[in-house]
Amino acid sequence: MQRTNFGEMACSIARTLDVLGExxxxxxxxxxWVGFNRFDQIQSDLGISRKVLTERLHHLVEQGVxxxxxxxxxxxxxxxLTEKGTELVEMLMVMVAWGDKWLAGAAGPPVLYRHxxxxxxxxxxxxxxxxxxxxxxxxIDLLPGPGAAA
Amino acid sequence: MQRTNFGEMACSIARTLDVLGExxxxxxxxxxWVGFNRFDQIQSDLGISRKVLTERLHHLVEQGVxxxxxxxxxxxxxxxLTEKGTELVEMLMVMVAWGDKWLAGAAGPPVLYRHxxxxxxxxxxxxxxxxxxxxxxxxIDLLPGPGAAA
DNA sequence: GGTTAGGGTTCCTTGAAGGAACCCCAAACG
DNA sequence: CGTTTGGGGTTCCTTCAAGGAACCCTAACC
Numbered sequence: 001m002q003r004t005n006f007g008e009m010a011c012s013i014a015r016t017l018d019v020l021g022e023x024x025x026x027x028x029x030x031x032x033w034v035g036f037n038r039f040d041q042i043q044s045d046l047g048i049s050r051k052v053l054t055e056r057l058h059h060l061v062e063q064g065v066x067x068x069x070x071x072x073x074x075x076x077x078x079x080x081l082t083e084k085g086t087e088l089v090e091m092l093m094v095m096v097a098w099g100d101k102w103l104a105g106a107a108g109p110p111v112l113y114r115h116x117x118x119x120x121x122x123x124x125x126x127x128x129x130x131x132x133x134x135x136x137x138x139x140i141d142l143l144p145g146p147g148a149a150a
Numbered sequence: 151m152q153r154t155n156f157g158e159m160a161c162s163i164a165r166t167l168d169v170l171g172e173x174x175x176x177x178x179x180x181x182x183w184v185g186f187n188r189f190d191q192i193q194s195d196l197g198i199s200r201k202v203l204t205e206r207l208h209h210l211v212e213q214g215v216x217x218x219x220x221x222x223x224x225x226x227x228x229x230x231l232t233e234k235g236t237e238l239v240e241m242l243m244v245m246v247a248w249g250d251k252w253l254a255g256a257a258g259p260p261v262l263y264r265h266x267x268x269x270x271x272x273x274x275x276x277x278x279x280x281x282x283x284x285x286x287x288x289x290i291d292l293l294p295g296p297g298a299a300a
Numbered sequence: 301g302g303t304t305a306g307g308g309t310t311c312c313t314t315g316a317a318g319g320a321a322c323c324c325c326a327a328a329c330g
Numbered sequence: 331c332g333t334t335t336g337g338g339g340t341t342c343c344t345t346c347a348a349g350g351a352a353c354c355c356t357a358a359c360c
């Protein structure tokens with residue numbers, strides 16, 4: 001879709017969108033995360049066109065987010081999250097928290113998260129990796145970093 | 151772009167993507183967040199086509215993520231984040247953390263976050279909203295919620 | 301040796317993205 | 331008082347990706 005080259009921008013958001021910048025890719029990632037690893041499973045779960053699914057999977061594999069591996073001596077393949085992909089799932093967890101709050105409506109959230117550590121139904125919250133205190137959009141200053149635009 | 155109706159899926163990721171499901175919307179959100187509030191500022195900062203920017207802004211306003219308000223007696227308008235939009239910025243902060251780690255390369259991150267509470271350069275980390283312990287993709291079980299598919 | 305199933309390709313149509321040009325309105329200028 | 335300027339868009343055209351249906355290939359299995 002995008003002819004604009006997001007990956008070249010000096011912006012980690014834009015670069016991430018170059019990996020994952022249309023609606024299907026995050027949903028594919030979610031499917032693989034929850035255990036839909038095979039082409040036909042993902043295709044029928046999402047209702048995505050086979051052509052577009054092929055393209056997206058190739059792209060995600062090229063980007064190192066997914067790994068394609070055989071699971072049979074027949075030519076059968078399944079997709080799995082790499083470490084890079086697994087960490088990207090954190091973004092999905094935040095999307096879920098936001099969607100649950102603002103878009104789920106009266107029906108309530110479609111999926112619940114039970115946290116292993118405490119056993120409770122919960123959701124993610126953003127904290128500072130350094131001091132552990134809450135870290136939300138109003139709690140920070142932005143400074144130019146070493147990779148800022150020339 | 152998408153003719154598929156993501157907003158109708160019983161999935162908070164898909165619903166969020168219906169609000170924000172192409173590469174420009176998150177970048178527009180970022181621009182407004184960092185203080186580019188006017189049409190021409192955003193357009194020249196991002197290099198987005200004026201037509202597409204108009205469409206995206208309308209959509210984000212309709213979805214309640216941005217607010218359009220006059221700032222002059224002349225017909226001049228600026229865009230601001232609503233509360234709904236500000237909370238969506240949390241997703242961008244997680245995207246930045248991931249992009250900084252996996253895509254910034256040798257040049258380093260383009261932007262740094264200084265946390266008000268501790269004064270340190272830092273990044274977001276995901277914690278359980280209930281118990282405060284780390285909450286990453288492997289730390290949870292998924293259960294069907296009240297809004298699960300019929 | 302026909303069938304089945306996974307994992308794709310091919311082809312066509314529709315519709316969004318990109319880009320350039322144009323437009324409208326209200327001050328401010330001379 | 332006619333003209334310029336600048337913000338905030340629209341219009342039109344071209345190109346390219348998404349959606350969808352049909353088809354293909356390979357390796358078991360019966």
